[in-house]
Amino acid sequence: MAVIGATESEGAVGRSVMENLLDGYEGDVVPINPNADKVLGLEAYDSITDVAGIDLAIVVVPPQIVNGVLEEAGEAGVRDVAVITAGFGESGSEGAAREQEMQEIAEKYDMNLVGPNCLGVISTPVGMNATFTTKSALEGSISFMSQSGAFISAVLDWSSDHNIGFKDVVSLGNKAVLDEGDFIEHWGDDSSTDVILGYLEDIENGREFIESARKVTQDTPIVVVKSGRTEAGASAASSHTGAIAGSERAYEAGLQQAGVIRAESVQELFDYASILEGQPLPDNDEIAIVTNAGGPGVMSTDAVGDSGLQMASFTDETLESLEESMPEEANIFNPVDVLGDAPADRYEQALDIVLEDPNVGSAIVVASPQSIDFRDLAEVIAEKQQEYGAPIAASLMGGETARNAKDIIDEVGVPTYFDPARGVKSLDALREYSEIKTxxxxxxxxxxxxxxxxxxxxxxxxxxxxxxxxxxxxxxxxxxxxxTPDSAIVTDKQAAVEAAKEIEGNVVMKIVSPDILHKSDIGGVEVNVAVEEVASTYDDIISRARNYQPDANILGVQVQEMADxxxxxxxxxxxxxxxxxxxxxxxxxxxxxxxxxxxxxxxxxxxxxxxxxxxxxxxxxxxxxxxxxxxxxxxxxxxxxxxxxxxxxxxxxxxxxxxxxxxxxxxxxxxxxxxxxxxxxxxxx
Structure with a gap:
């Protein structure tokens, strides 16, 4: 790794990147700074051309000299670069010109370039944190890209508290060269990436994105939060479609056609990631709910109604088994209520029965801390998930008691949530991905x-x-x-009459003017016009159009066959x-x-x-x-x-x-x- 702009100055980005790399990177780190002999104890070089075999160059020099050092990197044979420096397309015309030059340099040297104006990149398998964050990532199988560097910093800080690990983390920045499609393709070929996550503000090459993502999602799920829901441009549209479309509709359609699961919030993004990373796909869309509390059971049922899942219809054999094994007061129908005094072994009995039901594709276990030990219940959930291989989510509705049990079910990839609706939505994401794959x-x-x-x-x-x-x-x-119906455009009433005679039955007559878009609103359309009324109707339509918009370009009147x-x-x-x-x-x-x-x-x-x-x-x-x-x-x-x-x-x-x-x-x-x-x-x- 070469850090171009490495420095020992306190608070400088070049120092933070160096420190992060030295903290865990397994390979060599080379500081490039013509004004220093050493940086953090390592020999510094004047130029990247003085060093051979650089795999990745991280650029943190002022924007005015970035392109110069990129030229040197290209000449030195460096093909992978991350430009952290800001001051490009996001900063006005001068910066945009610099970014255009950057793109030309990258093309000239066939350079893979992340950024500019980005946080950097992380790859945990080799301990590489080439960013200026204060926290690195835990190791895992999620690869994550974001257009917001600040969002990555927040996620890294939060994820360490929630034991969420990453394989790669990429700050896309301005996407001058590499964009979301490039990383999706790369991670799709990467056996170490189980789930791809993205925070995106825009997608520049929509059709290419769709084609790339469709291939990848056959094997690897992609979950995206797309911000910026404004329907920009819709107010300027002149067609019905344009008035309704707007940018949000395009993203909805594009992400759907790409096979991408769309999360509505950051919480959903990582809820979905956790269950897609840790749980198998369901055999069908039917879900069983097992709970010790009536209210949370109803909440879970409502959440199922708001999802693409269905409440499982138990077989007669399942209902008979539940009736025999559960207390008389228990509800044996879905949602199964094992009652507030249920110990862990009653949950175990209920789960054994419902998970053996062929109609059940997935299950959510909901529990409030009444008389049950959450750690005992977590042991049961983990065992049953392993035994039956069906996707399970848990809603352990407590504070410290739930946190104390979380590590047990984390071992088998079962996610747990305080809110049962989050568990249902996460299982619905599994269902959605199962549909995407097929x-x-x-x-x-x-x-x-x-x-x-x-x-x-x-x-x-x-x-x-x-x-x-x-x-x-x-x-x-x-x-x-x-x-299309038989029709003719005419410019006088006699021609209108002749055209009507050529059409069997009564006709429709419409003003023809590119300046009058809503013809019906101004009386520019007459339907069911008999031949003997065509001439006078022609005059009426022209007159109304002239009165409505005197300067309109009127091309004539269309005489058209009546549609039924x-x-x-x-x-x-x-x-x-x-x-x-x-x-x-x-x-x-x-x-x-x-x-x-x-x-x-x-x-x-x-x-x-x-x-x-x-x-x-x-x-x-x-x-x-x-x-x-x-x-x-x-x-x-x-x-x-x-x-x-x-x-x-x-x-x-x-x-x-x-x-x-x-x-x-x-x-x-x-x-x-x-x-x-x-x-x-x-x-x-």
């Missing part, structure tokens, strides 16, 4: 579409003053095989392009209620058939599509295919910033896109 995300379909025609339609929009498109862009959907709304359900398929994750596809209940009800779900494109099907399952109004209240079920396959085709369209054309099909009318016989709205980036065309 998830088949599928591969996005590649439909036979007319990309060239779509490209020409988008190219023509460059001639317009606005980048907003309305129903005049329906041909874009047609090019991608999405069904009574036989179908109005849905919406849309897209908003997220800065980190790219195209975020939405599906939900459509029509005029989309932004009021916000019954919608999201996926990062490209979206596979399996993912599109899951999107339908996830909305609250899914029963409306499946025949609720005597309605005929709609053609779900048509909806699924439309979601995929929109996913393909917005993946093929990054120039599309926003897009809504609203409504996409779904009927038993198929789907039809009735209206479209889009925003185009002309500079990308």
């Amino acid at each position: 998830t088949d995300y599928g591969v996005a379909s590649d439909f036979d579409v007319d990309r060239e025609r779509a490209r020409e339609i988008l190219e023509r929009t460059k001639e317009r003053e606005t980048n907003k498109l309305g129903i005049e862009a329906m041909d874009l959907l047609d090019a991608y095989g999405i069904p 709304l009574d036989a179908g359900t109005e849905t919406i398929v849309g897209m908003n392009r997220d800065p980190q994750f790219g195209p975020l596809v939405m599906f939900g209940l459509g029509g005029i209620f989309v932004e009021v009800l916000e019954d919608a779900t999201f996926r990062v494109a490209p979206v596979s058939e399996d993912e599109a099907s899951d999107m339908i399952d996830e909305i609250d109004s899914a029963p409306l599509l499946r025949g609720a209240r005597g309605r005929d079920p709609v053609d779900e396959n048509g909806v699924i295919e439309t979601i995929q085709r929109i996913s393909q369209l917005v993946t093929d054309f990054p120039q599309i910033l926003e897009l809504d099909i609203n409504p996409l009318v779904a009927t038993p016989d198929g789907v039809e896109a009735v209206d479209i709205r889009a925003t185009i980036d002309h500079e990308e065309l």
Whole structure:
């Protein structure tokens, strides 16, 4: 290890890093400081070029000279660097320029670089603490990364009191070169890492993150706390999708598609880590509760209701065994109440019975300190976990008595909590990871579409003053095989009449203007118009539009075949392009209620058939599509295919910033896109 900027000055980062390394690192530590002969008793060198065989350089010099020493490190063949120094992209334009130069140097020398503006890195198997923290990490099998160095300092201090150990700890800093995806891939290949944890404030390469994490989570669970839940940018969006999406929706979808378990708090982060590190995965989603207190048993049951777990339904054999072995006053149904006077051996009897039940996938043991010795109970829990191999969590609801028993069940990786709800949520994290391991995300379909025609339609929009498109862009959907009603855009009332005659039955008429987004609100839409009323309706629609917005660019009126709304359900398929994750596809209940009800779900494109099907399952109004209240079920396959085709369209054309099909009318016989709205980036065309 070379510490560039090593010093003996009290309170200096360069001294703290040296002291931490010398305290436990098994290899050689080399101080680099041209102004010192020795640092902490070790010979100091003027430059890293004076030393051969450096595996890692830790840089703690002033920001103005960091890039100079990185050049020297690159020339010396150093490929791994941690830049602790701040004063880069986080500090204004001058710092951002320095960070850009740093990236160029790292690329030039094929350098793995952590930071800048970071706390450093820790690897416990070799005793390496290359940080300036006052506490190091206990050894364990959790690898942890964080964008906040201060958070790492707090975690290290806290974890030593809670006997939580780490394999690696990485402070990501500004992520100039290495980011969360790089470390996920590394730890995924590391047999010494059982669980990957992360505190993230952003994910810069969302799609790459998804692809990396999906591979890793087949073998190694990833749990992340993502801070910053503001829906930045949503207020500026002009589409329904954009108004609902926001950055938080993108992270929800992206982390879900990545197979990452999301913790809502720091407490949950380490609750989940402890149980994923120490317990096996459940065989099913059913949980048994064994308690000596009615109230905590009810609390546990409520927590199960708020989770993805189910209360186990005991077999008749289990109920008979419980009835025979438990006191008459005990409750033998789930949650099993062994009563307040229960000694440890009564818990043992109950656990033997419920854990033998094939319906039970996991169990939580809840106890209040009434007449039981928690250490005796801990011995029972540890023995039963080992005997049955099922995941168990414990809620020992006490203070010192619970702490005194914790070391016994820690030995077998059974986590214990004061609050039984935390135990249930942790077991639910095991269930979630079990599902993640078996998830088949599928591969996005590649439909036979007319990309060239779509490209020409988008190219023509460059001639317009606005980048907003309305129903005049329906041909874009047609090019991608999405069904649309017969229609024509006309610029005078006689042409409107002729167009209506070409369409069988009454028609819908809509104002065509990229400047008027909410056409219904201003009387710009008329439905069920008979042929003899078309001419006067044309004049009325144009007049209302002129009165509403005199300077609007009115392209004409669309005359469209009537969609059978009574036989179908109005849905919406849309897209908003997220800065980190790219195209975020939405599906939900459509029509005029989309932004009021916000019954919608999201996926990062490209979206596979399996993912599109899951999107339908996830909305609250899914029963409306499946025949609720005597309605005929709609053609779900048509909806699924439309979601995929929109996913393909917005993946093929990054120039599309926003897009809504609203409504996409779904009927038993198929789907039809009735209206479209889009925003185009002309500079990308």
